[in-house]
Amino acid sequence: MSNPVFNPIPPRRLDPVSLCFTGLTGLATVLILAILGVILANIVYHGGANFSWGFFTGGTAQDMFDVGKSGVLPMIAGTAARVILMSLFVIPAGVITAVYLTEYARSSSLHTRIIRGAVNNLAGVPSIVFGLFGLGFFINFLGQRLDAWLLPGAAEPVWGKPAILWASLTLAVMTLPVVIVATEESLRAIPQGLREASLALGATKLQTVWRIVLPQALPGILTGGILAISRAAGEVAPILFTGAAYYMARLPQSLTDQFMDLGYHVFILSTQSPNIDKTRPILYATVMVLLLLTFALNLVAILIRARIRTRMRAAH
Amino acid sequence: MSITVNSHPALAGRDLSADAARNAGHPMIETRGLNLYYGPSQALKHISLKVPERVVTAFIGPSGCGKSTLLRCFNRMNDLIDNVRLEGQVLVGGQEIYDPEIDVIELRKRVGMVFQRSNPFPKTIFENVAYGLRLLGVKSKSDLQDRVEKSLRQAALWEEVQDRLHASALGLSGGQQQRLCIARAIAIEPGILLMDEPASALDPIATGKIEELILALKQDFTIVIVTHNMQQAARISDFTAFFYLGELVEYGRTITLFTNPSIKQTEEYVTGRFG
Numbered sequence: 001m002s003n004p005v006f007n008p009i010p011p012r013r014l015d016p017v018s019l020c021f022t023g024l025t026g027l028a029t030v031l032i033l034a035i036l037g038v039i040l041a042n043i044v045y046h047g048g049a050n051f052s053w054g055f056f057t058g059g060t061a062q063d064m065f066d067v068g069k070s071g072v073l074p075m076i077a078g079t080a081a082r083v084i085l086m087s088l089f090v091i092p093a094g095v096i097t098a099v100y101l102t103e104y105a106r107s108s109s110l111h112t113r114i115i116r117g118a119v120n121n122l123a124g125v126p127s128i129v130f131g132l133f134g135l136g137f138f139i140n141f142l143g144q145r146l147d148a149w150l151l152p153g154a155a156e157p158v159w160g161k162p163a164i165l166w167a168s169l170t171l172a173v174m175t176l177p178v179v180i181v182a183t184e185e186s187l188r189a190i191p192q193g194l195r196e197a198s199l200a201l202g203a204t205k206l207q208t209v210w211r212i213v214l215p216q217a218l219p220g221i222l223t224g225g226i227l228a229i230s231r232a233a234g235e236v237a238p239i240l241f242t243g244a245a246y247y248m249a250r251l252p253q254s255l256t257d258q259f260m261d262l263g264y265h266v267f268i269l270s271t272q273s274p275n276i277d278k279t280r281p282i283l284y285a286t287v288m289v290l291l292l293l294t295f296a297l298n299l300v301a302i303l304i305r306a307r308i309r310t311r312m313r314a315a316h
Numbered sequence: 317m318s319i320t321v322n323s324h325p326a327l328a329g330r331d332l333s334a335d336a337a338r339n340a341g342h343p344m345i346e347t348r349g350l351n352l353y354y355g356p357s358q359a360l361k362h363i364s365l366k367v368p369e370r371v372v373t374a375f376i377g378p379s380g381c382g383k384s385t386l387l388r389c390f391n392r393m394n395d396l397i398d399n400v401r402l403e404g405q406v407l408v409g410g411q412e413i414y415d416p417e418i419d420v421i422e423l424r425k426r427v428g429m430v431f432q433r434s435n436p437f438p439k440t441i442f443e444n445v446a447y448g449l450r451l452l453g454v455k456s457k458s459d460l461q462d463r464v465e466k467s468l469r470q471a472a473l474w475e476e477v478q479d480r481l482h483a484s485a486l487g488l489s490g491g492q493q494q495r496l497c498i499a500r501a502i503a504i505e506p507g508i509l510l511m512d513e514p515a516s517a518l519d520p521i522a523t524g525k526i527e528e529l530i531l532a533l534k535q536d537f538t539i540v541i542v543t544h545n546m547q548q549a550a551r552i553s554d555f556t557a558f559f560y561l562g563e564l565v566e567y568g569r570t571i572t573l574f575t576n577p578s579i580k581q582t583e584e585y586v587t588g589r590f591g
Contacts, residue, residue: 106398108398193433193435194437196396196435197497197500198447199396200391200428200429200431200501201424201447201448201451201500202422202452202504203447212437
């Protein structure tokens with residue numbers, strides 16, 4: 001029998017189908033980037049012109065539709081406050097739910113599947129529906145009962161009216177699935193061996209969750225928080241009926257005050273102005289502030305997460 | 317003489333492992349007619365054996381024979397798995413540990429475990445060993461330091477890590493990590509140490525260190541070790557139990573079981589002809 005023949009390796013051929021596909025994916029990427037670039041450039045070009053210290057620190061005391069007289073400080077304060085307040089509600093609630101689902105509940109049981117299904121469905125509910133839910137549940141149901149219980153016979157409702165508290169709670173309900181899903185993912189990524197090691201040393205389940213599992217999941221939890229903030233900062237529909245004010249002469253002082261909001265203000269400026277040409281520069285600048293605020297809130301959360309990650313890697 | 321316990325119905329009454337226990341102190345762990353099911357499939361079949369105090373007992377057998385499952389009965393780690401059902405008795409220190417009155421947390425403080433894959437916490441070396449002590453309520457810094465040092469010395473790791481106690485445990489080599497896990501387990505002074513293939517992921521040198529360590533530790537601890545490595549069982553254990561398909565085939569002194577097994581299946585396995 002002759003020796004086996006090693007056939008020469010043929011030269012590389014260009015496959016037109018894969019070439020087309022590569023081109024197509026590249027084109028899609030360029031398109032997305034171009035759209036984003038046009039939007040940002042447009043906003044920065046028109047909005048940047050109206051940027052001044054006075055615009056940032058000014059209120060709307062004189063004429064909210066007139067360039068040079070209007071400012072956005074109340075809206076920055078209102079939007080930042082409602083987002084931070086929302087985080088205080090949604091992060092603990094979401095984390096506790098995720099811990100229950102991954103650490104305590106039997107994954108195969110019917111009621112775990114029902115909870116998971118409910119969380120997924122919650123994520124698909126349109127935001128205006130959350131707004132109506134907030135009005136119906138928090139203000140008309142909870143708020144009015146609080147009024148009847150705490151301040152019987154009061155002429156003016158204190159709790160049973162739109163307020164920053166109810167708007168934040170409505171946003172928290174809306175962003176709950178985001179936090180739950182992100183936390184669940186980070187909990188599932190923790191090796192089972194760590195839990196076993198802790199339990200085998202005589203730790204209770206709670207001790208294991210508190211000392212081993214949650215510290216490990218912290219970066220993932222913060223990712224959930226970042227996603228929730230990003231989603232909530234720009235939302236207008238859920239706060240329309242639950243707390244946002246068309247105009248307020250002062251900043252909100254308590255949880256039961258209404259507030260002015262950047263996103264809602266953009267809507268007002270673009271639909272209610274008597275002179276759209278005079279208002280347009282403010283509109284652009286306000287949109288730019290909304291984007292900057294969202295980026296800034298994200299940046300803070302990302303920096304905190306990065307810090308925790310480094311600390312976990314170095315000191316632990 | 318070799319001692320056998322066979323789950324075959326005809327032999328079910330013959331609990332000859334009592335003899336093994338008589339030869340070396342009281343039984344520390346005892347199972348009586350233990351059956352274990354994962355859902356519909358039976359993983360352990362009528363296991364009755366006695367593990368003597370302060371000796372090394374090795375569980376050997378091919379993959380899936382139930383030896384790790386049995387080991388995990390002794391500190392009730394099987395509780396963590398859904399659909400596990402258990403029949404029969406497991407006694408540790410004379411107490412029925414599946415009694416509903418038994419506090420499983422307290423049981424696990426008395427029965428330590430070392431796992432196949434080393435699983436140090438992503439904390440410092442010091443905090444890994446101190447973890448169990450803190451759970452016990454040890455708060456004083458000097459107490460913690462003393463007991464951490466003692467455990468690391470017992471685990472033959474002190475010399476290597478004393479300069480970097482506050483560095484991450486994840487920076488240690490695989491063998492060092494496994495010895496750290498042993499130090500962590502013995503820090504809370506359990507009477508019993510369960511080891512589930514503790515050296516299977518280690519190189520021969522690291523394995524040698526673990527084996528030396530096990531021989532040193534048996535002065536203070538009752539050790540049960542699951543191993544795939546027959547030479548390892550022969551080197552370090554006083555008693556060996558051979559399992560096959562969920563049954564305890566043969567159990568006796570290691571030297572007898574390896575040189576003069578009374579059951580043909582055992583002989584074929586320990587000589588490497590099957591398994």
